[in-house]
Amino acid sequence: DSDLAGFNSNKFDIPLLAEEFLRAGIDFDMGKRRAVDVQNIFHRLEQRTLSAAYVFYCNASLENAHTAEADVLATYEVLKAQIERYDELENNMEFLADFSNRQKVADFAGFIAYDEHNVEIFTFGKYRGQTVKSVLTENPGYFSWIQNADFPLYTKKVLTSIRLREFNKA
Known part of the structure; x- marks a missing residue:
């Protein structure tokens, strides 16, 4: 019943997760969940890669890019920084899910x-x-x-x- 968030998650991670759950016979329904795609927020407001987003928002270079742990931590840090930076962003899942879905x-x-x-x-x-x-x-x-x-x-x-x-x- 958890909401989901990730970087490019609406086009990659969530569809992949849904397909794997369904292949394994586990019911997966997004009907009552919200999905926040941090990449869509970034694309609407800035440049196009997680590494660039991390440099832009966190003022640091992303070490070990494209490893699961580094990307998850960077995604979280970028989302926090986006919420702090942009007055138009509200710190709640419903708003962020609507804003990040094109x-x-x-x-x-x-x-x-x-x-x-x-x-x-x-x-x-x-x-x-x-x-x-x-x-x-x-x-x-x-x-x-x-x-x-x-x-x-x-x-x-x-x-x-x-x-x-x-x-x-x-």
Whole structure:
């Protein structure tokens, strides 16, 4: 039930974690969690690498870059420094998660996103921009196609959750 944070975590660490949990048969759901991507905050406000962020915010060179421990500690130090530096940043998970996410996606791969009304839409293929609900209603076979195709497990899990939610409403 923990919120998650990391550097480039929304595109790498969290999708990887979700895939591994699901492969191992462990249910993983981001529905009630928030994710803060420190890299997205950095990209919106400064340059582009963890080492550069560390130099910029912490005024020190990052030793042992790209090792797990060094990167985790550096990410934490950068986030603390960002919160101290920028008045527009609030020190709470909900704000930081919203601020650090560029596009609101339902799955990590970005195949399903939320539109301006917070309704799930497909972001790819012939149904790009259409609501998941309408596509699954008009073409129920699309669900099976995605489930049997080479999509990430978490994308399939999210699609199944949407389908079950909509089915239970009827």
